[in-house]
Amino acid sequence: xxxxxxxxxxxxxxxxxxxxxxxxxxxxxxxxxxxxxxxxxxxxxxxxxxxxxxxxxxxxxxxxxxxxxxxxxxxxxxxxxxxxxxxxxxxxxxxxxxxxxxxxxxxxxxxxxxxxxxxxxxxxxxxxxxxxxxxxxxxxxxxxxxxxxxxxxxxxxxxxxxxxxxxxxxxxxxxxxxxxxxxxxxxxxxxxxxxxxxxxxxxxxxxxxxxxxxxxxxxxxxxxxxxxxxxxxxxxxxxxxxxxxxxxxxxxxxxxxxxxxxxxxxxxxxxxxxxxxxxxxxxxxxxxxxxxxxxxxxxxxxxxxxxxxxxxxxxxxxxxxxxxxxxxxxxxxxxxxxxxxxxxxxxxxxxxxxxxxxxxxxxxxxxxxxxxxxxxxxxxxxxxxxxxxxxxxxxxxxxxxxxxxxxxxxxxxxxxxxxxxxxxxxxxxxxxxxxxxxxxxxxxxxxxxxxxxxxxxxxxxxxxxxxxxxxxxxxxxxxxxxxxxxxxxxxxxxxxxxxxxxxxxxxxxxxxxxxxxxxxxxxxxxxxxxxxxxxxxxxxxxxxxxxxxxxxxx
Amino acid sequence: xxxxxxxxxxxxxxxxxxxxxxxxxxxxxxxxxxxxxxxxxxxxxxxxxxxxxxxxxxxxxxxxxxxxxxxxxxxxxxxxxxxxx
Numbered sequence: 001x002x003x004x005x006x007x008x009x010x011x012x013x014x015x016x017x018x019x020x021x022x023x024x025x026x027x028x029x030x031x032x033x034x035x036x037x038x039x040x041x042x043x044x045x046x047x048x049x050x051x052x053x054x055x056x057x058x059x060x061x062x063x064x065x066x067x068x069x070x071x072x073x074x075x076x077x078x079x080x081x082x083x084x085x086x087x088x089x090x091x092x093x094x095x096x097x098x099x100x101x102x103x104x105x106x107x108x109x110x111x112x113x114x115x116x117x118x119x120x121x122x123x124x125x126x127x128x129x130x131x132x133x134x135x136x137x138x139x140x141x142x143x144x145x146x147x148x149x150x151x152x153x154x155x156x157x158x159x160x161x162x163x164x165x166x167x168x169x170x171x172x173x174x175x176x177x178x179x180x181x182x183x184x185x186x187x188x189x190x191x192x193x194x195x196x197x198x199x200x201x202x203x204x205x206x207x208x209x210x211x212x213x214x215x216x217x218x219x220x221x222x223x224x225x226x227x228x229x230x231x232x233x234x235x236x237x238x239x240x241x242x243x244x245x246x247x248x249x250x251x252x253x254x255x256x257x258x259x260x261x262x263x264x265x266x267x268x269x270x271x272x273x274x275x276x277x278x279x280x281x282x283x284x285x286x287x288x289x290x291x292x293x294x295x296x297x298x299x300x301x302x303x304x305x306x307x308x309x310x311x312x313x314x315x316x317x318x319x320x321x322x323x324x325x326x327x328x329x330x331x332x333x334x335x336x337x338x339x340x341x342x343x344x345x346x347x348x349x350x351x352x353x354x355x356x357x358x359x360x361x362x363x364x365x366x367x368x369x370x371x372x373x374x375x376x377x378x379x380x381x382x383x384x385x386x387x388x389x390x391x392x393x394x395x396x397x398x399x400x401x402x403x404x405x406x407x408x409x410x411x412x413x414x415x416x417x418x419x420x421x422x423x424x425x426x427x428x429x430x431x432x433x434x435x436x437x438x439x440x441x442x443x444x445x446x447x448x449x450x451x452x453x454x455x456x457x458x459x460x461x462x463x464x465x466x467x468x469x470x471x472x473x474x475x476x477x478x479x480x481x482x483x484x485x486x487x488x489x490x491x492x493x494x495x496x497x498x499x500x501x502x503x504x505x506x507x508x509x510x511x512x513x514x515x516x517x518x519x520x521x522x523x524x525x526x527x528x529x530x531x532x533x534x535x536x537x538x539x540x541x542x543x544x545x546x547x548x549x550x551x552x553x554x
Numbered sequence: 555x556x557x558x559x560x561x562x563x564x565x566x567x568x569x570x571x572x573x574x575x576x577x578x579x580x581x582x583x584x585x586x587x588x589x590x591x592x593x594x595x596x597x598x599x600x601x602x603x604x605x606x607x608x609x610x611x612x613x614x615x616x617x618x619x620x621x622x623x624x625x626x627x628x629x630x631x632x633x634x635x636x637x638x639x
Contacts, residue, residue, distance in 0.1 A: 121569065125576045130622045133568060150622060305616035 009137045010039035010168040013101065016144040017045060022072050024048065024063060024422050026056040030076025031116055033103025035168035037074075048422060048451060051443035053080050055415040057087020058441065061096050062419025065402045066377050066429075068218065070151050071096065071419065076103045078116030081162070082123065086409060089127035091158035093406025094239060095216055097151035098158035099144075100128075106166040107135055121162050129157030137170035142177070155303040156216055188304065188318040193327045196298045196315045200230070200328060203272035203296075205337045208232045209255070212239030212405065213277015213301060215398030219321035223276060224248075229329045233341040235263040237278050239405040242395035250338060252345050256284040257541045258387040261348035264539075264547040266341050267292050276300045277321060280310035281406070290546035300324055350392065357507050358532045361385065361460050362392045364511055365432065368458060369393035371515055376400060376428040377420045381413035381437030384466035387537045389432045411440025414457070418444060421453045428456065428519070435461040435488050445498040448524050456518050457500075457526040459491055462533040470536045474551070475543075495526040502526040557586065557606040559630040560615065566597040567623040574601065574624075577617050583607040598625065 007015065013036060017025075026048045029037040040047055050056040053075040060071030071091075075084045081102040091098045105114040124131035130150045132143045140163070147159040200206065208230075214223050223243055227234050227250065234244045235255040244251045253260035255267055267273065273295040278284070285291035288310060299306070299313035300321055307316040317324050354360035365388050372378075378393060379402040380386040386403055395401040402420060404412040417431035438459055448455055469483040495502035501521055505514045505528070518525045539550035564570045571590060578585055587604035605614065611629055618627045 122572070125569065125573055126580065303620070305613075305620050307616075309613065309616075 005174045007172055007174055008035065008039065008168065009134075009140050009163065009170050009172055010035040011042070012140055012172055012174055013144065013163070013168075014039055014043040014045060015174055016141060017072065020070065020148045022070070025072045025074060026050050026059040026063070026419065027074030028053050028056055028076070028080060029074075030080045030103065032077035032105050032165050033074060033080070033101075033168070035165060036101065036103060036163070047074075048418070048447065050415065050418075051446045052441065053083035054086050054411065055418075055441050055444045055447065057084045057098070057100065058090070058412050058415035059419035059422070059444075059447070060098055060100075061087060061091050061094075061412075062379060062402055062416030063423045064096050064098060064419070065416070066399050066420035067423035068399060069423070070148060071098045072101070073098065074101050076116065077105055077120070078118045080116075081120035082118055085123060085127055088124065088158045088160060090404055090407040090409045090412065092127055092129060094212065094404065095156045096158065097156040099147050099151055100158060100160045102160065102162045103168070104133070104162045104164040107164045108166070110164065120160070124160045124162075127158075128160045131160040131162070133162040133164075134167050135164070137167045137172040140167065140172065141175055188302075191317040191319055191324050191327065192315050193317070196317055196328055197330065199272055199296055199298055199315060200330065200332065203332070204334065205270045206230075206232045206272040206274060206332070206334065207266050207270040207295075208234035209237075209267065209273055209275045209278050210234055210240040210243050211237045211276060211278025212398065214240060214243040214321060217277060217302065217321040219277075219325060220397060222322050222325040226325045226329050230332050231334060231338055232274065232332065233266055233338060235259070235267060237281065237284055237405070238390055238403060240278065240398065241390060241401050242398040246394040246396065249342060252341060254390055256281075256547065257286065258391065258537050258539065259541075259547070260345075260391070261539055261550065261552070262341065262344040264541070264550060265344055267295075268546065268548040270295050272296050272298065274298045274300070275313075276325070277302075279306045285310065286541045286547040287544050357509075359505065359508055359511060359529055361388050361529065361531045361535060364458070364460070364515075364529055365389050366392040367511060368430065368515055371519060372430060373428045373519070376430060377402065377417075377424060379403065379413045379416040379420060379429070379431045381431075381433045381440070382408045382410045383434045383437055384462070384470065384535075384537050385432055385434040385437075385460035387467075388460070410437040412437075414438060414441050415444045415447070417455045417457075418447050418453060421455050422451075429454075430456045430458060432458045432460065434466060435459060435463060435485055435491070436465040438491075439488070442494070445495065445500060448500060449498040452523065454523050456524070457495075458518075459526060459528045460531060461488070461491065461528050462531050462535065463488060464533050466533075466535075467537070469533070474536075474540070491526065491528045500524045500526055502528065504528040504530060506530040555584075555606045555608060556611070557604065558611045560603040560605065560611075560618070561628045561630050562601040562603060562618065563625040564599045564601065565623040565625065566592045566599045570599060570621070570623045571601065573621050574603065574618055577621065578603065578605055578614060581614050581617050582609045583614050
C-alpha cells in the first residue's frame with residue numbers, strides 16, 4: 001500500500017532527491033525555478049550557490065566524479081538552462097552521471113517566446129543521455145526516479161528534467177512507489193570468453209589499453225588483479241589514469257597524442273590489444289588505420305555502440321567489467337615482452353634537468369604530485385597544463401584525477417575542484433589550471449570564498465593560450481593568431497580580492513618552498529607559476545600521424 | 555551511397571521521433587523518407603526510416619538502439635536489395 005502525502009511539485013522534487021541520498025546540489029536561481037528554490041528553503045539539502053550555471057554543472061560533475069555519486073545541478077529557464085548545456089555535453093562525453101533540473105516557463109506560456117523561454121528540451125537531445133519535460137505533475141515523481149536510474153544504468157551519463165513553473169507549484173500526492181537504481185544494469189549477450197582466452201594464450205606481445213570505463217564500473221581491483229596475474233604491460237587513456245597502479249612495473253603511462261614514448265611504441269608493436277572501457281578516441285589512436293597495426297583486439301565495454309565503432313574487435317566482451325575481467329584472468333608467459341617494455345619505459349623516461357633559472361612546469365607538477373597528501377584529488381582545465389599534469393603526476397585512483405577528456409572543456413577545472421572538495425571535505429583538492437582556462441570560470445573564486453573551501457590552485461601561467469600557440473608554431477608557420485594573453489589580470493591581486501591567499505613564483509629556486517606553503521595552508525590558496533611562454537608539451541603525435549612517429553623535444 | 559530502410563519500434567514517449575532523426579543526422583546518415591504511426595492501444599510507435607550514407611548501417615543501428623525509448627531496430631534487407639537492383 002502506497003504511503004500518500006500531498007505536496008507541491010517543487011517539494012516533491014526534494015522528497016525524491018532525499019530518497020536518492022542527494023545531500024548536495026549546485027545551482028543558481030531565477031524566475032522560472034523560484035518555486036523549487038522556495039521549497040529548498042525548507043529542505044535539508046545543502047545548496048551551493050555557484051556564480052554561473054556552467055560553474056554549477058561543472059561542480060556537479062566534479063562532485064560526481066570525486067565521490068562516485070550522482071551529481072545534481074539546478075538552473076532556471078532560458079539563459080540559465082543554456083548555460084548548463086556545456087556542462088551536460090561534458091558529462092555526456094565523459095559518461096558522468098548527472099541529474100540537471102531546469103525551471104521552465106509555465107505550460108500555458110510555452111511555445112509563445114515568453115520571457116526567458118528556450119526549448120531546452122530540444123537543445124538537450126544532443127548533449128544528454130536522456131531528457132524529460134514534465135507537463136503533468138502526476139508524472140513528476142516517476143520521471144525523477146527514472147532520471148536517476150538512467151543516469152546510472154549501463155554507460156552512465158547526464159539526464160535533464162525540465163519542469164515548468166506551474167508544475168512546480170501544482171499540488172500532487174506522493175506515491176512512494178517502487179523504484180530501482182541499478183548501476184550497470186543492461187541486457188547484453190553473454191561474453192565470448194572462450195575466444196578471448198584463445199587470443200590471450202596465443203599472444204606474444206599483448207598490451208592492456210585501459211580507459212575511463214574501468215573507474216566508471218568501479219572495477220579497479222578487478223583490473224589490477226587482471227594486470228598482475230597476466231603480467232600484461234598496460235597503457236592508459238587520459239580518463240583511465242589512476243585505474244592501474246602508477247607504480248606497477250609493467251605500467252607504461254598514458255598513450256596517444258601526448259602519451260609516453262614507451263606506451264605508444266608498445267601499442268604499435270603489440271600483437272594483441274585488450275581495450276578495457278576505452279573507445280579508440282582519435283586523440284588516442286592518431287592515424288586510425290596505422291594504430292596498433294599488428295594487433296588483434298579484445299574489446300571490453302558496456303556500450304554495444306562502442307564495439308567496432310572505430311576499430312574492429314576480434315572479440316567483444318560486453319557487460320560489467322567487474323564480472324567479465326576476472327573471467328580472463330590467467331597467467332601468461334610473456335617474460336621477453338615484459339622485459340622489453342620495462343626497458344623502453346626506463347630508456348624513454350621523463351627528464352627534469354631543464355636548463356636555466358626559469359621554472360619548468362613538468363618539474364613543478366611532479367613535485368606537487370610527490371608532495372601532495374595521499375588521496376589528493378587533482379582537477380585540471382584544458383591545454384598544456386592538462387597534458388603536463390597527465391604526464392607528470394601520479395594518481396592512485398581515477399576519482400583522484402578529474403579532467404575534461406572527451407569534450408576538452410576549458411573552464412572545467414576550478415568548478416570541478418569545488419564539487420570535488422564538497423564531496424570530499426577532508427581530502428586535499430588541487431585545481432591545476434592555465435592562465436587561459438582559469439579566466440573561463442574565474443567567477444567561481446567567489447564560490448570558494450563563500451563556502452570557505454580549502455581548494456588549492458596551481459596556475460601554470462605562460463601568458464598565452466599555450467596549446468594553441470604550440471600548434472600555431474608547429475603547424476601554422478608560427479602565425480600566432482589570438483593566443484597572446486600578456487594583458488592578463490594580476491592573478492595574485494585577483495585571488496586576494498576573493499580572500500584567497502596567493503603567491504607568484506618566477507624562478508626555480510622558489511618552487512619547493514611555495515609548494516610547501518600552499519599545501520600547509522589551511523584555506524584556499526592560489527599559486528601562480530610563471531613559466532616560459534615558448535615551452536611545449538612533448539612528445540606530440542601530429543594529427544593524422546601514426547603514434548610511433550611522434551615529435552620530441554630536440 | 556548506400557540506402558537502407560530501418561524498421562524501428564519505440565515506446566510512444568516525448569520527442570522520440572526527434573531523437574531518432576537527430577541521431578541519424580549526427581551520425582552521418584541522410585534521411586530520405588520516414589513513415590511513423592502509433593498504436594494507441596499499446597502506446598508503441600512504429601517508424602520506417604529510409605536513410606543513405608557511405609557509413610555502415612550498423613553504426614546507426616547501434617546508436618539508435620542506445621536511445622532510452624527504443625524497443626527494437628531492424629534493417630530491412632529486402633529494401634536494400636531493391637535499391638541496389
